[in-house]
Amino acid sequence: MGMLPMNTTAETNGTKQGAKYQTGRSRDRRWRSLLRQLPIHLLLLPGLAITMIPLVWSVSASLSSLGDVFRWPIRWVPSPAIWGNYVEAMTLQPFGLYFRNTAFVTAARVVALTLSSSLVAFAFARLRWKWRDRLFLVVLATMMLPDQVTMIPRFVLFSRLGWVNTYLPLVFPAVFGGPFFIFLLRQFFMTLPTELDDAARMDGASVFQTYWRILMPQSKPALTAVAIFEFQWSWNAFLEPLIYLHSKSKWLVSLGLRNFAGEYIQWWNLMMAASILVMLPILVLFFVGQRYFIQGVVFTGLKG
Amino acid sequence: MLRGVCRPSGADGHSASGRWCDLAAASAATGGGDDKRLRRHSGLQAEETRYGWLFASPWIIGFVILTLGPMLFSAAMTFTDWSILKAPRWIGMANYSELLSDPLVGHSFRVTSAYALGYIPLNTVLGLLLAVLLNQRVSLLRYYRTAFYMPSVLSGVAVSVMWRLILSADFGVLNYLLSLLGITGPAWLSDPTWVLPAFVLMGLWHFGGSMVVYLAGLQGIPTDLYEAAQVDGASWWSRLWRITLPLITPVIFFQLIIGTINALQTFTQAFIMTKGGPMNASLFIVLYLYQKAFESFQMGYASLIAWCLFLYILLLTLVLFRSSGRWVYYEGQSAS
Numbered sequence: 001m002g003m004l005p006m007n008t009t010a011e012t013n014g015t016k017q018g019a020k021y022q023t024g025r026s027r028d029r030r031w032r033s034l035l036r037q038l039p040i041h042l043l044l045l046p047g048l049a050i051t052m053i054p055l056v057w058s059v060s061a062s063l064s065s066l067g068d069v070f071r072w073p074i075r076w077v078p079s080p081a082i083w084g085n086y087v088e089a090m091t092l093q094p095f096g097l098y099f100r101n102t103a104f105v106t107a108a109r110v111v112a113l114t115l116s117s118s119l120v121a122f123a124f125a126r127l128r129w130k131w132r133d134r135l136f137l138v139v140l141a142t143m144m145l146p147d148q149v150t151m152i153p154r155f156v157l158f159s160r161l162g163w164v165n166t167y168l169p170l171v172f173p174a175v176f177g178g179p180f181f182i183f184l185l186r187q188f189f190m191t192l193p194t195e196l197d198d199a200a201r202m203d204g205a206s207v208f209q210t211y212w213r214i215l216m217p218q219s220k221p222a223l224t225a226v227a228i229f230e231f232q233w234s235w236n237a238f239l240e241p242l243i244y245l246h247s248k249s250k251w252l253v254s255l256g257l258r259n260f261a262g263e264y265i266q267w268w269n270l271m272m273a274a275s276i277l278v279m280l281p282i283l284v285l286f287f288v289g290q291r292y293f294i295q296g297v298v299f300t301g302l303k304g
Numbered sequence: 305m306l307r308g309v310c311r312p313s314g315a316d317g318h319s320a321s322g323r324w325c326d327l328a329a330a331s332a333a334t335g336g337g338d339d340k341r342l343r344r345h346s347g348l349q350a351e352e353t354r355y356g357w358l359f360a361s362p363w364i365i366g367f368v369i370l371t372l373g374p375m376l377f378s379a380a381m382t383f384t385d386w387s388i389l390k391a392p393r394w395i396g397m398a399n400y401s402e403l404l405s406d407p408l409v410g411h412s413f414r415v416t417s418a419y420a421l422g423y424i425p426l427n428t429v430l431g432l433l434l435a436v437l438l439n440q441r442v443s444l445l446r447y448y449r450t451a452f453y454m455p456s457v458l459s460g461v462a463v464s465v466m467w468r469l470i471l472s473a474d475f476g477v478l479n480y481l482l483s484l485l486g487i488t489g490p491a492w493l494s495d496p497t498w499v500l501p502a503f504v505l506m507g508l509w510h511f512g513g514s515m516v517v518y519l520a521g522l523q524g525i526p527t528d529l530y531e532a533a534q535v536d537g538a539s540w541w542s543r544l545w546r547i548t549l550p551l552i553t554p555v556i557f558f559q560l561i562i563g564t565i566n567a568l569q570t571f572t573q574a575f576i577m578t579k580g581g582p583m584n585a586s587l588f589i590v591l592y593l594y595q596k597a598f599e600s601f602q603m604g605y606a607s608l609i610a611w612c613l614f615l616y617i618l619l620l621t622l623v624l625f626r627s628s629g630r631w632v633y634y635e636g637q638s639a640s
Binding site: 030033034037040041043044047048051052053054055057058061069070072073074116119120122123124127128129130132135138139142144145146147148149150151152153154155156157159173175176177179182207211232235236237238239243253254255257258261268271272274275276278279282283285286290293294297298 | 349351352353355356357358359360362363364365366367370371373374375377378381388434437438440441442443448449450451452453454455457458459460461462463465466467468469470475477480481483509512513516517520565568569571572575576590593594597598603606607610611613614617618621
């Protein structure tokens, strides 16, 4: 249906390769092409190894005893694997609580930002009104504005409102949409045929119904990309939680991990275990929703 | 059908013209009922204007209270001495003269620029190189792409904690690997000359992000261009230089701008891994700003630093835009 154009371009190579490999003759061709590609693979594989080593080493260290972490040469496969390191890391600090807090803030931000950004993007992509294009330029300009310029006045504002040490400073701004997501969704909405809206409007659908019933269901790939991006960013957010959340019971995983890494500075295996636990939701999300990650990156990264 | 012809192929920009094209096509198709349609449309137009403002209102309100207002406020704050706890005190240009005499400001801008200068070109070259390799109809493409891209989704404190150990002088995996090559690695994070290269290295771990974008750009290049060049006897190398690279320059340009904006806002890594040390060798602008605002509570002075950062980003973006006429190639200009 409303698939992105780059969706097809990004996948063509893969599917072509997949379709190729049925018959014996094509298997033969497959071998020959592999041989022809050998120099490329010889370049790619070392690169791959270098890229993977940091993660592999971290996982290995997280399962090692403390003595083994500091052993040279490195023992890549810890024996025995000490899964208890993860349990210990989780219980030395209330990581369960931090995970729940982070899940709450992240979920609230994802829902609020996806809804608000799509509403605004709809106005910029599908409705004709004076000032629209000029205001859209302002949206683009704010993407260039570093957060640090507004960070201090926002802090003053939110502390006057008594919001310090609550989640409101983190969640409330999400209600107003994010410029990057407005941009992404607008670009997507514009690829959908306008006949859809026109037909719906002729049938007496209101503007809101056109948005909610016609456009949104067509835009699941882009909305998913937005949700995934925001999940990733909210989960990893550090500077804002650092400024606003002071009591430990309110902390998010990023603050908890930073504290953990400061307290257990010699316990490399536990530090690695804690770091991997914090990264785990993102990694799982990446493997489940990889397609949407790549779509989103591509869709916004290509438009200049 | 008509719509496809009318609409500019890149869905960006010119949205209005696209819509008018649709209307023209629609009314051409309906033929007779033109008059009624037009009248209905002027009614719809007023309604659309109302709804346009209504639907855009979340962003407009947010822009006023969370961006525009704070910006003005922040500009005013640069003339004050304010610790949040006490009432602000108007001090005129004192922050500005302090800025000029504070060696750490210039230093933090140099540190951040050096990092960006090391990181951005290398990231671009590596990302492009990998994308070009993967674009050669490589088998297992999807697996390579997934693996190279994976580190890019990881960031924040967890990655910083991880890399602090990876870069550790005595037991880190990086120096271990170097020792296998017979190289004694430096004490990356505690050596003033090596701390920035260490941050660059860590940044480059995420180069798969730009690779994905370049790869999609490469796959968007029409294959008939290559076929025509091949017929003309162009070598692989000259096809790369004459077709691939020119056509990918808009993507490179966009990535350069995003990369610059991001690199200049580096914070978490430095805060977690070095706290700006050793000897301020990794004192990034935002880290210094944070210290001024939330450790020594000089909100006015920190606001001034934030504005300097903003103007610096603006300046670099403008320079990039200015230069783009010389090296960025847009297909519209081609004689095809």
